Amino acid sequence: MSERRPEYDVAVIGAxxxxxxxxxxxxxxxxxxxxxxxxxxxxxxxATMYPDKLIHDVAGFPSIKGIDFVxxxxxxxxxxxxxxxxxxxxxxxxxxxxxxxxxxTERGKTYVxxxxxxxxxxxxxxxxxxxxxxxxxxxxxxxFAPDLSVLNNQNVIVAGGGxxxxxxxxxxxxxxxxxxxxxxxxxxxxxEASVQEMYQCGVRVIAPGExxxxxxxxxxxxxxxxxxxxGAEEIAFDKLIVALGFHSDLSVVESWGLGVDGFRIPVAxxxxxxxxxxxxxxxxxxxxxxxxxxxVGFGEAAIAVNHAAAAIxxxxxxxxxxxxxxxx
Amino acid sequence: xxxxxxxxxxGSKDQACVDVCPVDCIYEAKGRLWIHPVECTECGACExxxxxxxxxxxxxxxxxxxxxxxxxxxxSVLPGRNEPIGSPKGAAKIGPLDSDHPRILQxxxxxxx
Numbered sequence: 001m002s003e004r005r006p007e008y009d010v011a012v013i014g015a016x017x018x019x020x021x022x023x024x025x026x027x028x029x030x031x032x033x034x035x036x037x038x039x040x041x042x043x044x045x046x047a048t049m050y051p052d053k054l055i056h057d058v059a060g061f062p063s064i065k066g067i068d069f070v071x072x073x074x075x076x077x078x079x080x081x082x083x084x085x086x087x088x089x090x091x092x093x094x095x096x097x098x099x100x101x102x103x104x105t106e107r108g109k110t111y112v113x114x115x116x117x118x119x120x121x122x123x124x125x126x127x128x129x130x131x132x133x134x135x136x137x138x139x140x141x142x143x144f145a146p147d148l149s150v151l152n153n154q155n156v157i158v159a160g161g162g163x164x165x166x167x168x169x170x171x172x173x174x175x176x177x178x179x180x181x182x183x184x185x186x187x188x189x190x191x192e193a194s195v196q197e198m199y200q201c202g203v204r205v206i207a208p209g210e211x212x213x214x215x216x217x218x219x220x221x222x223x224x225x226x227x228x229x230x231g232a233e234e235i236a237f238d239k240l241i242v243a244l245g246f247h248s249d250l251s252v253v254e255s256w257g258l259g260v261d262g263f264r265i266p267v268a269x270x271x272x273x274x275x276x277x278x279x280x281x282x283x284x285x286x287x288x289x290x291x292x293x294x295x296v297g298f299g300e301a302a303i304a305v306n307h308a309a310a311a312i313x314x315x316x317x318x319x320x321x322x323x324x325x326x327x328x
Numbered sequence: 329x330x331x332x333x334x335x336x337x338x339g340s341k342d343q344a345c346v347d348v349c350p351v352d353c354i355y356e357a358k359g360r361l362w363i364h365p366v367e368c369t370e371c372g373a374c375e376x377x378x379x380x381x382x383x384x385x386x387x388x389x390x391x392x393x394x395x396x397x398x399x400x401x402x403x404s405v406l407p408g409r410n411e412p413i414g415s416p417k418g419a420a421k422i423g424p425l426d427s428d429h430p431r432i433l434q435x436x437x438x439x440x441x
Contacts (some may be wrong), residue, residue, distance in 0.1 A: 045371060049371060049373050050372075050373075122350055122351055161344075162347065175336050185344070189348070189377045246350055247350060248351055249418075263367070263369065324330075
């Protein structure tokens with residue numbers, strides 16, 4: 001295998017709260033850092049599952065909203081420059097000669113790093129889809145619309161009943177030709193105010209409704225929907241947003257040789273896994289006495305980065321200088 | 329310790345919890361739903377969406393009937409089945425079960441008569 005100079009001293013896998021803090025800390029130690037996540041945004045579980053909830057058990061914050069907490073961590077992580085790779089999950093980890101590791105991402109890119117910090121939480125996040133769409137590959141079927149303007153003057157269907165589905169429907173209603181939301185239950189589990197807004201902004205609401213099949217003919221795409229009261233109906237769309245949440249699993253990590261035990265990666269007291277210079281922190285790691293809290297995960301990130309620093313550079317000690325010594 | 333589901337789920341089986349569980353660890357049985365005590369990652373997403381407030385965090389200390397029944401549900405051989413459910417790591421993989429914990433089956437039978 002051809003050798004390549006490592007791009008990174010440290011590659012952090014997972015940009016949740018703990019991965020963001022590990023990236024900050026790695027930069028603080030003067031290490032060249034890459035941060036990777038499969039989702040299009042940072043913040044992991046906090047950003048996807050409880051952005052609007054108040055968190056009370058993080059040191060220094062009597063209470064802070066999830067999304068504000070993520071924003072602060074993101075800002076802190078940028079204090080020292082690092083490369084942020086979003087929407088491209090790390091799926092492969094190989095040992096290279098010369099004390100380096102090669103990462104392969106979902107999009108087929110490769111990176112070489114001297115040390116790895118796995119902060120993968122519950123594992124790789126995959127958007128859920130509808131059974132009728134499992135084998136469908138259409139550019140008009142999406143889980144996110146990174147640029148809302150793709151919905152301009154389009155006939156849009158949103159599938160789902162949670163906050164993100166309702167938010168998409170409301171946002172789309174301002175620019176789309178038509179918006180239909182399909183939820184398989186009668187009750188939406190989104191903020192009451194958002195649900196009310198959805199009912200008032202011209203969105204056609206089919207709830208309960210079940211998508212039974214997908215059809216594409218003559219360049220037109222449509223869904224067959226079982227509408228509870230009215231039987232089957234075919235609804236054409238230009239863009240379909242499937243917002244059914246995520247499913248996480250560690251199966252990609254299982255092939256990395258880290259001795260994954262069920263749902264966790266076992267680590268030693270310095271957070272190192274069974275592979276040298278590969279560390280695991282946060283929800284994904286396991287050791288005797290583990291307590292799964294953000295507060296603890298931050299400590300684990302600092303332990304891992306400091307040990308990674310000492311392991312990859314003979315100049316660096318495990319114990320860092322005080323951050324208060326930095327000039328600004 | 330994991331989250332557990334309690335009996336108010338019977339008669340509801342709303343499944344909003346199933347929709348939000350990021351690890352697909354909520355299994356549907358004949359009478360109600362069950363959270364897998366080992367597969368649960370304690371994220372708490374299910375607790376807030378349950379329309380009948382049947383879900384709560386099971387404290388490790390002291391006896392908890394909901395938790396011990398959840399363990400029995402997955403580890404023992406349920407009526408009409410040949411083997412324990414074990415840990416399938418994904419409820420969608422096995423689909424709804426036609427059986428349930430013996431106590432729930434008794435309550436279902438009682439409700440019919």
